[in-house]
Amino acid sequence: MNHPTVNGDIPGHLLRVSDLAPETLAAVLDLAAAMKQEPLGWERSLHGAAIGCIFEKPSTRTRVSLATAAHRLGMRALVLNRDELQLGHGETLSDTTRVLSSFLDALTMRTFAHENVEEMADVATVPVINALSDTHHPCQSLADLLALREHFGTLAGLRAAFIGDGTSNTCNSFLEACAASGMHLVIATPPEYETDGDLLRDVRELMARTGGSVTLTTEPVDAVAGAQAVYAEVWVSMDKHHERAERTARLARYRVDDELLDHAAEDAVALHCLPAVRGQEITSDVLDGPRSLVWNQAANRLPTAQAVLHSLITVSRRRAS
Numbered sequence: 001m002n003h004p005t006v007n008g009d010i011p012g013h014l015l016r017v018s019d020l021a022p023e024t025l026a027a028v029l030d031l032a033a034a035m036k037q038e039p040l041g042w043e044r045s046l047h048g049a050a051i052g053c054i055f056e057k058p059s060t061r062t063r064v065s066l067a068t069a070a071h072r073l074g075m076r077a078l079v080l081n082r083d084e085l086q087l088g089h090g091e092t093l094s095d096t097t098r099v100l101s102s103f104l105d106a107l108t109m110r111t112f113a114h115e116n117v118e119e120m121a122d123v124a125t126v127p128v129i130n131a132l133s134d135t136h137h138p139c140q141s142l143a144d145l146l147a148l149r150e151h152f153g154t155l156a157g158l159r160a161a162f163i164g165d166g167t168s169n170t171c172n173s174f175l176e177a178c179a180a181s182g183m184h185l186v187i188a189t190p191p192e193y194e195t196d197g198d199l200l201r202d203v204r205e206l207m208a209r210t211g212g213s214v215t216l217t218t219e220p221v222d223a224v225a226g227a228q229a230v231y232a233e234v235w236v237s238m239d240k241h242h243e244r245a246e247r248t249a250r251l252a253r254y255r256v257d258d259e260l261l262d263h264a265a266e267d268a269v270a271l272h273c274l275p276a277v278r279g280q281e282i283t284s285d286v287l288d289g290p291r292s293l294v295w296n297q298a299a300n301r302l303p304t305a306q307a308v309l310h311s312l313i314t315v316s317r318r319r320a321s
């Protein structure tokens, strides 16, 4: 089968978007696009391989897209809740990873502290893919970029706004994705949820090469001026349930509705990683309306997961041989 190839720059692990060099990220998107167009016919490429997907938090899109992507590559996916493993009963993450590495061809984990996936990657002898940590969600960002590229034709120079929690995993990863793609991002947050300064410094270094930019504001209307993509984020992320009351109060002005979108570019689309709290961070009118890119964004979790698994596992096997 003729398909785009991902070159040797593919990282050993995918813990955050910045693990992918800009050219490698673009190549993974090319492969995902090819896999979306022709999803079947890849069953022999990783026939007999297996992936372990460990979840410490709920998951719908990530769990099902990874398992389906693995199936389409001829692999078996073992979806494991933490409490079903000895990991949930005292065995260390390092010991678990060491043993599972000897059975499996890749590991994914949805967890709380980002250090957990870093610890896995330190010990694992197979690729580790971050299926969401408190601070990064790279698998989501690849689907976001694919949806934007399909809609606008190109990413470089695209103007986007992120509305809500600038510290969230979705925001951090989308910011790194914009940096790698040469996009311009304005992030509107309450002062309490401003994006991390070290991350901003790092992405600005990359943006100096890719031509992108990032600006912070506290005003949603200012952020969306000229924006072609407006990203709404859940106010209470899975690791923040204990902060529900204060977050809902602080983020009350950071809702993506039709009125806010009317301040954006004429061709603006709305994004959301889902699950959405309808009427809170995004209205049903936007989510289900003509400017919503959300459903294609969600659908793109599958081909991008397929491309990530294929690239990381085939390259890691090549390196090991």
Ligand SMILES: NC(=O)NCCC[C@H](N)C(=O)O
Residues within 6 Å of the ligand: 061, 062, 132, 140, 168, 169, 170, 234, 236, 237, 238, 239, 273, 274, 275
């Ligand atoms: N599409 C997804 O994977 N959604 C999971 C929720 C992401 C959200 N930022 C959270 O951390 O709760």
